[in-house]
Amino acid sequence: MRLSVFPAALLSCALLVTCGAAAPAGALTPAGAPASTSTSAGALTSAGVSAPAAPEPACGSPYLIDQVLPNGARWRLCWEMRVIEGLTLTGVTYTPPRGRPIKVLRSTALAQIHVPYDSGEPRFHDIGTLGENAVTLASADCPGGERRERFVCVTTRSRGHGYLKSRPGEPNLSAQGRELVVYSAFQIGWYTYLVEWAFSDDGAITPRVGATGSLSGFDTGPEHGWPTRAGNTHIEQSHTHNIFWRLDFDVDGRKNDVVEQYDFPGSGTAKRTLSRTVFTKEAKAVTAPARWWRVVDTESRNADGHRISWEIGNSDSARYRGPADEAFTRADLYVTQYRACERLASANPAPGCAASVDRYVTGQRLTDPVLWVNVSYHHVARDEDADPMPTHWQGFRITPRDAMAENPR
Amino acid sequence: MGWGRIVMVLAGAGAMALAGSLFLVSGEQGPQAARSPLRTPSPADPLTGEEISRASEIASATLRRRMTTGQVELLYIERGDDKAAEDRRRADAYIYDYAANRFIVRTVDLAEGRVVAERAGRGAQPPPSRAEGERAAELLLADRAHGGRIRAAYARAAGRPLRSASDLGLRALVYTPRPAHRGAGACATHRCVRLLVRLPDATWPDTTRIVVDLSAEKILTLEGR
Numbered sequence: 001m002r003l004s005v006f007p008a009a010l011l012s013c014a015l016l017v018t019c020g021a022a023a024p025a026g027a028l029t030p031a032g033a034p035a036s037t038s039t040s041a042g043a044l045t046s047a048g049v050s051a052p053a054a055p056e057p058a059c060g061s062p063y064l065i066d067q068v069l070p071n072g073a074r075w076r077l078c079w080e081m082r083v084i085e086g087l088t089l090t091g092v093t094y095t096p097p098r099g100r101p102i103k104v105l106r107s108t109a110l111a112q113i114h115v116p117y118d119s120g121e122p123r124f125h126d127i128g129t130l131g132e133n134a135v136t137l138a139s140a141d142c143p144g145g146e147r148r149e150r151f152v153c154v155t156t157r158s159r160g161h162g163y164l165k166s167r168p169g170e171p172n173l174s175a176q177g178r179e180l181v182v183y184s185a186f187q188i189g190w191y192t193y194l195v196e197w198a199f200s201d202d203g204a205i206t207p208r209v210g211a212t213g214s215l216s217g218f219d220t221g222p223e224h225g226w227p228t229r230a231g232n233t234h235i236e237q238s239h240t241h242n243i244f245w246r247l248d249f250d251v252d253g254r255k256n257d258v259v260e261q262y263d264f265p266g267s268g269t270a271k272r273t274l275s276r277t278v279f280t281k282e283a284k285a286v287t288a289p290a291r292w293w294r295v296v297d298t299e300s301r302n303a304d305g306h307r308i309s310w311e312i313g314n315s316d317s318a319r320y321r322g323p324a325d326e327a328f329t330r331a332d333l334y335v336t337q338y339r340a341c342e343r344l345a346s347a348n349p350a351p352g353c354a355a356s357v358d359r360y361v362t363g364q365r366l367t368d369p370v371l372w373v374n375v376s377y378h379h380v381a382r383d384e385d386a387d388p389m390p391t392h393w394q395g396f397r398i399t400p401r402d403a404m405a406e407n408p409r
Numbered sequence: 410m411g412w413g414r415i416v417m418v419l420a421g422a423g424a425m426a427l428a429g430s431l432f433l434v435s436g437e438q439g440p441q442a443a444r445s446p447l448r449t450p451s452p453a454d455p456l457t458g459e460e461i462s463r464a465s466e467i468a469s470a471t472l473r474r475r476m477t478t479g480q481v482e483l484l485y486i487e488r489g490d491d492k493a494a495e496d497r498r499r500a501d502a503y504i505y506d507y508a509a510n511r512f513i514v515r516t517v518d519l520a521e522g523r524v525v526a527e528r529a530g531r532g533a534q535p536p537p538s539r540a541e542g543e544r545a546a547e548l549l550l551a552d553r554a555h556g557g558r559i560r561a562a563y564a565r566a567a568g569r570p571l572r573s574a575s576d577l578g579l580r581a582l583v584y585t586p587r588p589a590h591r592g593a594g595a596c597a598t599h600r601c602v603r604l605l606v607r608l609p610d611a612t613w614p615d616t617t618r619i620v621v622d623l624s625a626e627k628i629l630t631l632e633g634r
Contacts, residue, residue, distance in 0.1 A: 057451070057453075058451055058452045058453035058495075059451045059452075059453040059454050060448070060450070060451040060454060063451075063453070063454050063455065078453045078454075080453065080454075080455045080488065081455065082455075082487060082488065083485045083486070083487045084487060084535075084536060090453050090490075091453060106492070107490070120589070121617065121631075122603075122617035123587070124582060124603075125582065125583070126582070127536070128536035128537060128580075128581065128582050128583065129485065129536045129537070129538070129539075132485075132539060133580065187580075188580060189580050189605035189607075189613065190605075190607075190613050214611065214613075216613065217612065217613060218615065218617075248492075254492075325587060325588055338492060340490075340491035340492065340493070341528070347534070347536075347583060347585065348533065349503070349512075349533060349534070349535040349536060350514065350528065350533060351511075351512045351513065351514060351528045351529050351530030351533050352528045352529070352530050353528075353533070355532075355533060368492075387611075
């Protein structure tokens with residue numbers, strides 16, 4: 001466990017669990033309004049749902065995304081295609097069914113796609129001018145949705161069972177969940193990267209990137225690759241995609257945001273203990289079994305009196321660790337104090353600013369935390385990766401924790 | 410997929426110079442520019458084409474002579490989104506000074522019509538602009554060994570000879586030397602790029618050992634791992 005800069009006294013800070021009230025098992029709620037994608041003026045076109053007014057959005061059409069999902073939950077955000085970072089989302093606000101708007105993120109975008117090949121070379125930092133390499137999406141590339149300025153798809157899709165509870169003598173209590181999805185595609189050399197954020201009706205956010213397009217075709221020895229094509233003459237070189245996201249959380253506004261890490265030590269024993277670490281200063285952290293983090297607003301509380309937060313889970317990473325000159329790959333989560341010039345996790349294009357995220361961590365006290373999430377995927381090619389290469393996905397989860405006092409259904 | 414069309418502007422009474430002052434012109438913007446210039450933009454909207462043109466002009470006002478001679482290049486304009494000024498319409502102009510190998514970011518406040526901040530330094534490299542990528546490709550094609558290999562691969566794939574760099578699908582990435590690399594030490598201070606080159610048959614010849622030193626206008630070959 002690497003917890004380099006937080007006060008040692010906090011490392012074993014135990015927290016008594018005071019569980020929030022269980023969600024009331026009420027009667028089936030009436031069917032919500034059909035999902036609606038806002039149109040040109042960004043106005044809601046849904047019927048039957050009256051979400052409370054959110055603060056005036058900071059963007060106008062066609063950059064405003066304002067979506068009410070069938071359960072009445074509403075997501076509102078702005079998008080922008082930046083020259084360097086590509087698709088960037090700002091002012092991300094969630095309004096639970098019958099609830100008030102809660103700001104979650106001030107902004108989020110990719111912060112690097114680092115692709116080192118297994119033989120040691122080449123090693124790419126794929127974020128150059130991502131925005132200049134956006135792929136024009138055809139109608140079929142944005143099923144059921146709306147294309148914004150050719151490069152951005154705004155759509156909704158099912159996310160399977162929101163819940164299913166059997167009840168003796170009664171119909172099952174169940175609902176299909178739905179999510180708003182915002183994505184763009186970028187052509188970076190042989191890869192097409194699908195850069196996607198899903199905003200679900202229960203307040204969760206799933207950022208993920210899919211790599212498709214083509215394999216590089218780089219030939220290597222059998223110790224660094226896998227034979228593709230006929231026979232054993234071509235060994236396709238294995239490689240890793242280390243994808244970094246920058247997330248400027250502003251949970252319920254800019255003030256009072258604190259980042260906590262949760263652990264549950266007790267392996268090999270019958271009991272597990274909840275352990276909370278508060279990051280009072282900039283920090284680097286690595287993933288561990290059952291470990292998660294949250295950004296909590298220390299002042300805002302839900303109707304149960306619990307502090308509102310969004311939780312970050314990063315359990316699907318291949319945890320690539322690079323050589324000394326790639327120290328930015330050596331942690332899975334970085335927490336840094338907001339600085340406008342810190343934009344990319346490596347090859348940061350800002351004179352007078354540190355070059356990579358590991359160097360942003362200087363022990364500064366955190367009053368406005370920015371989170372950097374690093375998710376690795378190790379790609380060992382297979383015959384099925386023949387053109388067009390099937391999409392392989394990597395990402396993580398951001399889940400509300402006590403933003404609502406009950407299941408937001 | 411378009412970059413903002415870049416036009417040369419006559420500097421003073423001088424003749425059209427290849428490396429004239431560069432302005433990103435409204436009307437044909439890349440994807441990052443707002444396409445709805447008719448109304449006043451909201452604070453978080455992308456920059457409009459008009460704002461990009463104006464920011465380019467303001468940011469390069471004191472650099473025109475050196476831009477004409479190709480010493481300084483305006484790479485692109487990005488919307489400034491510093492939290493400390495989020496109610497302001499600001500633009501960051503990314504500029505590279507080839508004469509001094511210095512990277513400059515000038516922040517323009519569009520309402521005030523002036524540069525309100527400048528940061529400059531050596532070492533950090535902004536991503537290459539499209540114009541730089543094309544220049545790198547021209548240098549590569551002019552190289553007898555590496556250029557010849559690309560031309561031959563193109564002719565095989567297309568069934569006809571390569572006419573110019575614009576026949577290739579290009580993607581330039583900044584190259585930063587790694588401790589294990591030999592042959593590209595100059596790139597510690599120079600502006601260097603690697604090129605990914607797509608041929609008409611959607612294949613990518615291996616160009617990963619080739620580095621284009623744009624500062625010295627030289628082709629370097631990487632050695633070592």
